[in-house]
Amino acid sequence: MPARTPNTIDKPSFTDSQVFVECDDLIVSKTDLDSRITYANKPFCYYSGFREKELLGQPQNIVRHPDMPRAIYYLMWEHLKQDQEFFGYIKNRRKDGGFYWTFASVAPVYENNQKTGYLSVRRCPGDSAIAVVEPLYRKMIELEKTLQKEQQIPMTSAILWKAITKEFATYAEFALSL
Numbered sequence: 453m454p455a456r457t458p459n460t461i462d463k464p465s466f467t468d469s470q471v472f473v474e475c476d477d478l479i480v481s482k483t484d485l486d487s488r489i490t491y492a493n494k495p496f497c498y499y500s501g502f503r504e505k506e507l508l509g510q511p512q513n514i515v516r517h518p519d520m521p522r523a524i525y526y527l528m529w530e531h532l533k534q535d536q537e538f539f540g541y542i543k544n545r546r547k548d549g550g551f552y553w554t555f556a557s558v559a560p561v562y563e564n565n566q567k568t569g570y571l572s573v574r575r576c577p578g579d580s581a582i583a584v585v586e587p588l589y590r591k592m593i594e595l596e597k598t599l600q601k602e603q604q605i606p607m608t609s610a611i612l613w614k615a616i617t618k619e620f621a622t623y624a625e626f627a628l629s630l
């Protein structure tokens with residue numbers, strides 16, 4: 453199960469300050485089965501603004517940005533629970549309150565046929581993809597804020613599926629097409 457513990461590192465106020473991921477950088481992290489960070493590469497530290505020692509052992513939601521709809525993480529975890537790789541656009545927070553967009557893949561890691569954790573590799577997203585995803589997520593989060601917790605994922609997922617299923621069978625197909 454994913455770690456639900458809120459991160460303990462100071463939460464700044466969020467700002468409009470965006471950092472753009474360079475297209476030859478790969479932002480990599482590994483987690484244990486509780487989604488606590490066990491490895492973060494230099495680009496992860498650079499773009500998030502956290503030092504390696506501030507990241508190791510922390511829940512991966514340390515970089516969660518409040519503009520991200522809960523339904524996207526629900527979808528991520530549904531894939532991971534079924535041992536499937538997830539692809540998606542993720543807006544992450546920086547330690548200083550700024551943000552950076554990524555195109556992320558997240559997948560289970562196996563050792564000796566045993567699932568031991570998860571691996572995520574993130575790269576720069578295309579501008580045209582963010583132009584589609586940002587207003588879609590904004591619509592979802594605006595609705596999310598008006599709903600009771602148990603209604604948030606089903607109701608905001610409906611917005612996602614309405615946008616996707618006109619042309620695509622899955623979120624991955626949609627994400628990879630952008």
Ligand SMILES: Cc1cc2nc3c(=O)[nH]c(=O)nc-3n(C[C@H](O)[C@H](O)[C@H](O)COP(=O)(O)O)c2cc1C
Pocket residue numbers: 454455456481482483487511512513514515516517520525542544556558559570571572
């Ligand atoms: C390997 C791996 C990488 C992840 N990468 C991110 C990430 O870059 N940003 C993020 O917000 N959540 C990421 N998550 C998902 C978080 O664990 C968490 O589910 C998400 O931030 C939602 O947090 P919340 O349940 O506290 O709302 C990742 C999970 C795993 C297993």
